[in-house]
Amino acid sequence: xxxPNFFLADLPPEAILQPSMIREAxxxxxxxxxxxLLERSTADVIAALDxxxxxxxxxxxxxxRLALDGGPRATGFAxxxxxxxxxxxxxxxxxxxxxxxxxxxxxxxxxxxxxxxSGDEASARHAALAWGPELLGxxxxxxxxxxxxxxxxxxxxxxxxxxxxxxxxxxxxxxLFGHSLYxxxxxxxxxxxxxxxxxxxxxxxxxxFDEADCLTATGSDEALAAIRQRLxxxxxxLGYGHRVSFGYVxxxxxxxxxxxxxxxxxxxxxxAWNQLGCLSPHVIYIERGPQACAEGFAELLAGELxxxxxxxxxxxxxxxxxxxxxxxxxxYEVRAANLRETRHWFSPAGTHWTVIxxxxxxxxASCLHRFVYVKDVPDLDTALQGAEAVRGRVSTVGxxxxxxxxxxxxxxxxxxxxxxxxPLGRMQSPPLGWRHDGRPSLxxxxxxxxxxx
Amino acid sequence: MTNCSSFSNYxxxxxxxxxxxxxxxxxxxxxxxxxxxxxxxxxxxxPARSGAGDIPPAARFGARPAGRPVSRPDTxxxxxxxxxxxxxxxxxxxxxxxxQFCEARGITPRTGAxxxxxxxxxxxxxxxxxxxxLGPGERTAVFYSSGTTEHxxxxxxxxxxSLAVYEASLWPWFAAHLLAGIEPGERIPGRDPLGLGLSxxxxxxxxxxxxxxxxxxxxxxxxxxxxxxxxxxxGQADPTGTWTLDLEAVVEVFQRAEADRQPxxxxxxxxxxxxxxxxxxxxxxxxxxxxxxxxxxxxGYKGRARVIPxxxxxxxIARQLGVRPTHIVCEYGMCELSSQxxxxxxxxxxxxxxxxxxxxxxxxxVQVISxxxxxxxxxxxxxxxxVCDLANVHSIMAIQTEDLGIRRGxxxxxxxxxxxxxxxxxxxxxxxxxx
Numbered sequence: 073x074x075x076p077n078f079f080l081a082d083l084p085p086e087a088i089l090q091p092s093m094i095r096e097a098x099x100x101x102x103x104x105x106x107x108x109l110l111e112r113s114t115a116d117v118i119a120a121l122d123x124x125x126x127x128x129x130x131x132x133x134x135x136x137r138l139a140l141d142g143g144p145r146a147t148g149f150a151x152x153x154x155x156x157x158x159x160x161x162x163x164x165x166x167x168x169x170x171x172x173x174x175x176x177x178x179x180x181x182x183x184x185x186x187x188x189x190s191g192d193e194a195s196a197r198h199a200a201l202a203w204g205p206e207l208l209g210x211x212x213x214x215x216x217x218x219x220x221x222x223x224x225x226x227x228x229x230x231x232x233x234x235x236x237x238x239x240x241x242x243x244x245x246x247x248l249f250g251h252s253l254y255x256x257x258x259x260x261x262x263x264x265x266x267x268x269x270x271x272x273x274x275x276x277x278x279x280x281f282d283e284a285d286c287l288t289a290t291g292s293d294e295a296l297a298a299i300r301q302r303l304x305x306x307x308x309x310l311g312y313g314h315r316v317s318f319g320y321v322x323x324x325x326x327x328x329x330x331x332x333x334x335x336x337x338x339x340x341x342x343x344a345w346n347q348l349g350c351l352s353p354h355v356i357y358i359e360r361g362p363q364a365c366a367e368g369f370a371e372l373l374a375g376e377l378x379x380x381x382x383x384x385x386x387x388x389x390x391x392x393x394x395x396x397x398x399x400x401x402x403x404y405e406v407r408a409a410n411l412r413e414t415r416h417w418f419s420p421a422g423t424h425w426t427v428i429x430x431x432x433x434x435x436x437a438s439c440l441h442r443f444v445y446v447k448d449v450p451d452l453d454t455a456l457q458g459a460e461a462v463r464g465r466v467s468t469v470g471x472x473x474x475x476x477x478x479x480x481x482x483x484x485x486x487x488x489x490x491x492x493x494x495p496l497g498r499m500q501s502p503p504l505g506w507r508h509d510g511r512p513s514l515x516x517x518x519x520x521x522x523x524x525x
Numbered sequence: 526m527t528n529c530s531s532f533s534n535y536x537x538x539x540x541x542x543x544x545x546x547x548x549x550x551x552x553x554x555x556x557x558x559x560x561x562x563x564x565x566x567x568x569x570x571x572p573a574r575s576g577a578g579d580i581p582p583a584a585r586f587g588a589r590p591a592g593r594p595v596s597r598p599d600t601x602x603x604x605x606x607x608x609x610x611x612x613x614x615x616x617x618x619x620x621x622x623x624x625q626f627c628e629a630r631g632i633t634p635r636t637g638a639x640x641x642x643x644x645x646x647x648x649x650x651x652x653x654x655x656x657x658x659l660g661p662g663e664r665t666a667v668f669y670s671s672g673t674t675e676h677x678x679x680x681x682x683x684x685x686x687s688l689a690v691y692e693a694s695l696w697p698w699f700a701a702h703l704l705a706g707i708e709p710g711e712r713i714p715g716r717d718p719l720g721l722g723l724s725x726x727x728x729x730x731x732x733x734x735x736x737x738x739x740x741x742x743x744x745x746x747x748x749x750x751x752x753x754x755x756x757x758x759x760g761q762a763d764p765t766g767t768w769t770l771d772l773e774a775v776v777e778v779f780q781r782a783e784a785d786r787q788p789x790x791x792x793x794x795x796x797x798x799x800x801x802x803x804x805x806x807x808x809x810x811x812x813x814x815x816x817x818x819x820x821x822x823x824x825g826y827k828g829r830a831r832v833i834p835x836x837x838x839x840x841x842i843a844r845q846l847g848v849r850p851t852h853i854v855c856e857y858g859m860c861e862l863s864s865q866x867x868x869x870x871x872x873x874x875x876x877x878x879x880x881x882x883x884x885x886x887x888x889x890x891v892q893v894i895s896x897x898x899x900x901x902x903x904x905x906x907x908x909x910x911x912v913c914d915l916a917n918v919h920s921i922m923a924i925q926t927e928d929l930g931i932r933r934g935x936x937x938x939x940x941x942x943x944x945x946x947x948x949x950x951x952x953x954x955x956x957x958x959x960x
Contacts, residue, residue: 118814253790389905391896392929398896398909402647409629410622410654 073142077193078254080267081243087268087270091279094235096282097265102207108259109231112248114184118170118493120257125165127252135252136306139245146244148216149346157345158245160501165225169504174229176505177514178202178457184230187523192205196525202518204230205308209284211237211299213271213291216349217245219312223288224249228260230517235265235280243268244304245499252480270486271295272471273389281307286517288312310516312509313398315467316437321369323361324471335369337497338444339376341470342425344500346386347440351492351499353439354519355445357455364449367415370429373446374417384444386424395421403429416441452481456488464489467509470496531619531660532918535611537914540693549698557892589618592788597709601887603610606695608888608915609640614920619658623921629870640913641892641901645925647946648861651679659684659917668739671824681739681860687919691739691863693744696887698865699747703790703821706872721788723817725751726739726778728801729792731767739860740823744792750792770797772804777810779846786911788817794824794929799833802841809848819871820848823856828884829860835881839881857883857939861924864889866936882934889914894925907931 075082080089080097080422098183125131136158145155148207174181180188189199208227212220220236224246225232239247247266252262269276271291281287286308289299296311303309319341321334338356345352356373358366389397403420408414413431425442435458449455459466473481480494491510493504507513590834604832613714614634617624623646627633627908630644646656648670657664663684670679683691712720729743735741741758748757759774782789791803798820805811820842833841835855843850851871858865866883885891891909892901930937 165527381920394896395909395927395929399649399897399925402645402925403649403653405629406626406650407653409626421771 073139073315075138075247075251076102078261079184079247079265080252080344081238081247089267089276090165090276091482094276094279095269095283096465097267098207098233098235098280100267101175101235101263104259104262105206105231105233107193109228109233111261112231112260114174114182114229116240117231117260118167119224120253121165121169121170121228122167124249124252124256124496125162127256128162128249134491135248135255138250141246144387147214147217148240150385153343153346153387157216157218157500158385161221164501164504170225170229171506173514177512178518184518185411187521190262195520199525201521201523202230202464203521204232204517205284205286205519206233207283207285208234208517209237209280209287209492210234210291211277211280211291212242212246213239213295214348215239215242216345217242218345218349219248219290221249222263226513226517228263229514232286232517233263235267237277238268239335240265240268240270251475252442253266255506259313261362272351278302286310310511313465315465315509316469317351317353317466317468317499318435318459319353319356319470319472320452321356321358321472322474322481323359323364323424324474324477326358326361326363326367331369331372334496335372335376337472337495338373339380340472340497341499342377342442342444343384347438347442347444349500351502352440353444353468353470354440355435355447355459355500356496357433357447357458359452360367360448360450366431367429370415370427370446371417372378374425374427377427378419381419381424389423389441393439393441394423397443398442401426401441402441418492435459435462437462445480450498452484456484466501467489468492468494468499470494470499474494474497532615532686535608535615536690536918539608539690539918543693543697543886543888546601546628547701574576594872595925596855598839605890605915606639607887608656609913609922610634610637611737612915612918613640613643616658616922617628620656620921622654622656638939640741640890642917643913643923644860645894645911645913645923646921647925648679648927651681651861651920652677655682657678657682659687667737667744668742669737669858671738671740678737679859679861681920684919687863690916690918691742692887694864695743695746695884696750698867699743700750700869702856703792705870707788707817710874713727715752718728718750721751723751723788723790724778724780724782725753726775726789726791727758728760728770728775728791728797729758730760730762731755734762735760735766740794740858743858743865746765760793770804770812771798772801775801776810782818783812783814783847786815786893788815789821790821791848792821794916795822795833796824798822798838798842799831802838802845805845811845813943814850816869817852818846818848819852819854821854821856823858849889855881855883855939861917861920861926862889862912862914863918864912866913868936874905880931882933882936882938883930885912885914888916889911891935891937893930893937902932904932904934910937910939920950 077083080093116421128136140151140154143149143153171181174183179190182188183202187199187201191209193199204312209222210223220238224234224236236246243266250261250264250266281303282482284307287303288310289296290312294312296313299312300309319338325334343354358364358369404414404416410418415429419425427444427446430448433447433454436445466489469485471481471493485493490507555747598887601662617627617634632638634646640959650656659682662960664682665685666683666688668681707721709720712718715807725748729738729741729744732741732745759771760776761769761771763769839850839853842848842853855868856865864886866885868881870882890913894911895908897901907929910926912930915922927942931940
């Protein structure tokens, strides 16, 4: 892949990063922001992002092709998984959605451009201006490219210079996104730096932490706590810890031929990004009743996963990952041979997909890579009791329910602490305005100036 | 007839096999010079040529002095196969959870599968099911896997007969690796029955304080066979079951051995060595143990100490205890097994391969299984370690561990626990979420 050296992540692998390089890059980013970004309007930035996304949706686009050529080796995702995940993301990245996001989080489309007022504010003779941090740092974790891309989008909207530190081996797609922006708007891309190093490199990280005005990070609770401890007090920190998600299917949602459709939607959620995101379901709870049989549903889900494997194969995994899946499967095989309340369905060869049915409502964290539990519960409250151990760490619940059932269930889930409820089948495709872990993504980045006239 | 007595004929034949394979190398005898070098110096297996589980005869039966074959190697293969078949039939008949598992896999004693094709039980299943052929009234001891208190433990139930097998299995292979290379001197019954002049230091609690630890039991067998005092145990167990070291006792044992120039045999887990080395470093204390002193180090950390890579740990042991690097031996064992693997012996010739290759005794055979295909991997490839242990009489003979290893001839190089190598792979069969 021949890409010009725009970013630190473009340097050849033998190049060794030094803390001074990070500091210099940050100073350069600040300069470029003053020159090229600060005076750009929201409409301008949105138009650029809309155009970049439009290009990524074009199968002939150079950067998209590079992502699909190099992505499978770099990220471990099969081309079909990458296509589907990237198309879902870029499909959301439209001018309309971006405008809605600004309005939702900041109350006015021009809030970042000038002192502006919504209706209520205007009648109270108030106005306000919001602005983003001068230098925004991102520390991303894991192989999923979308969170890093979304971070960059948000940073551009608030006109911050940005330094994106990717997990080792995870910079390819963020880099290609950066290059695609470069091709369209080199000045905007000049306010972006992308680098990659193995987490725990204290000197490099220290240089970034010292320079940043605001830092976002994803990772385990321990990793986030460690970062928080090392940040200077003036730096605003937005940490996104690991979250888990599950599905809930009501008995009424399974009437007639719906069962197959619901199973296909559950399979879509398991297949998306190979279940590796916080929004992917570990468990699908099935409400017991005359229509619904969790065991039968598990079998249907297994059939759907087998079908999806043909069109959207999971791809290979490391021997360590395969070993975890194989060990977990073997455990359930022995249990299933001895307990009627446990059953299992495995992909016939390899570890490509696994469905475990258990009557026990206890939430089980999956070992992911398309390994899902189906559990039988009399009602939502029982499912929530089973998930008590992960309460406060549940991101998304994918719901399959009738229209009448959905609203009260969503309220119950909200009261329990779930931060997102969506239809089953759309768990891994949140809208652009999604509040990450229940927080306004754009709103958390900005600082306000209120003007009382 | 009790379940236990059904196994008696098998157990008698197994004891005979173990005696033949090790030439009666039992308490009361010492490792013959050259016993292990014969094993170390042999070329590794040709995996493509030999069938699954085939082991080159010389590597398998190092116990045989050159030129004096006790028995033809194919006879040993045959015996192993026959014993495995017999034990499988017994376990199938007397161990209901295992029988159900085998039936689900479509393998029964009638299908006539050889030992490489028998259903292997994952170690995690020992936390979930009572995988034993012993009835509740027949169980006289139970070993638990180590781990933090929130985790459920694996359980390996024993009776007097199976404990005797366990002890008969552990001793000769332990002795061959940890007692090798010492020229025996005068034997003193009750004090130094083997005439090795070694004193012993076990970094675990004594079995009375850790009654469910197979490791403490193993060390007790060693202590008894070497006729060492009970004070050889310098570990303690607090009321929560956490193991600690009685540092004063350790220092005293080490100082005495150092002053008397008496070789010391130190046995412990990796985490106990880390605790010890940290404590000694804190006191700026170093030892220079006598030249023939040796160390056996085993097991992972399980969150009980800071994790140090093995080469670093061994270098620190050599530096701070003054033990020769060639005299540090790794052991691989677990409560679900009755036999142990070792990687070297003091005085063995330099390893041909830089890796530490662990080998089980002739009555336990290892396969490295691809987690993807469930077939044995090729030489040099990585997979999950599976052990067929004929000494696992009343539990399960075929054990599937969660440890990853590289296939190296008749042995394997240990990489580590699969669940720990997976960043988001939570060992969540219990009730906890790691993230």
